[in-house]
Amino acid sequence: MDITQVSEVSIALLQMNAIFFVGNVVLLWMVFRGVTNANLYGANTFSKVIHSIMSLCIVAFNLNTYGNITSVVNNWAYALTESGEELSGGLKLFAENMNATSYSTGSLIPTDPLGIIFWSVVTVGLIGGMWSAPEPKE
Numbered sequence: 001m002d003i004t005q006v007s008e009v010s011i012a013l014l015q016m017n018a019i020f021f022v023g024n025v026v027l028l029w030m031v032f033r034g035v036t037n038a039n040l041y042g043a044n045t046f047s048k049v050i051h052s053i054m055s056l057c058i059v060a061f062n063l064n065t066y067g068n069i070t071s072v073v074n075n076w077a078y079a080l081t082e083s084g085e086e087l088s089g090g091l092k093l094f095a096e097n098m099n100a101t102s103y104s105t106g107s108l109i110p111t112d113p114l115g116i117i118f119w120s121v122v123t124v125g126l127i128g129g130m131w132s133a134p135e136p137k138e
Contacts, residue, residue: 010076017069024062028122031055035129042136055126060108063119067106074100 034051043051077098080091087095110116 007076010072010079013072014069017065017072020065021062021069024058024065027058028062031058031126032129035126035133038130038133043130043133044136048130048133051130052127055123055130059119059123059126063108063110064106066110066115066119067108070111071104071106074098074104078103 031051031054038047038051077095078100080087080095081100110119
């Protein structure tokens with residue numbers, strides 16, 4: 001596979017993941033709206049449990065997409081360095097900045113500390129915000 005084919009496949013995978021990412025962001029916005037509504041109008045235990053399960057699933061979907069995107073970018077950079085062809089300045093800089101030493105697979109656990117902190121805060125915000133909501137108002 002030459003550089004052009006690697007680039008086309010990688011771009012197609014990134015576009016597919018971008019569509020999933022947009023959908024996941026919409027779902028994430030919906031569950032945060034649920035937390036807001038629960039705090040405004042109250043929520044019973046059943047709705048809190050259902051919301052918590054839905055929130056955990058949506059965070060897992062987002063983490064899966066995030067892991068796939070980082071894996072595709074890493075593998076793209078590694079394939080470029082392994083191609084043996086002369087890389088242009090931009091591709092060379094991209095491959096060096098990625099510092100990819102092997103192929104990787106996507107994971108639900110982010111590989112960067114900032115990603116771990118961000119998704120932990122989102123999860124705590126969703127679950128904690130819902131369970132701190134008052135009971136429904138009469």
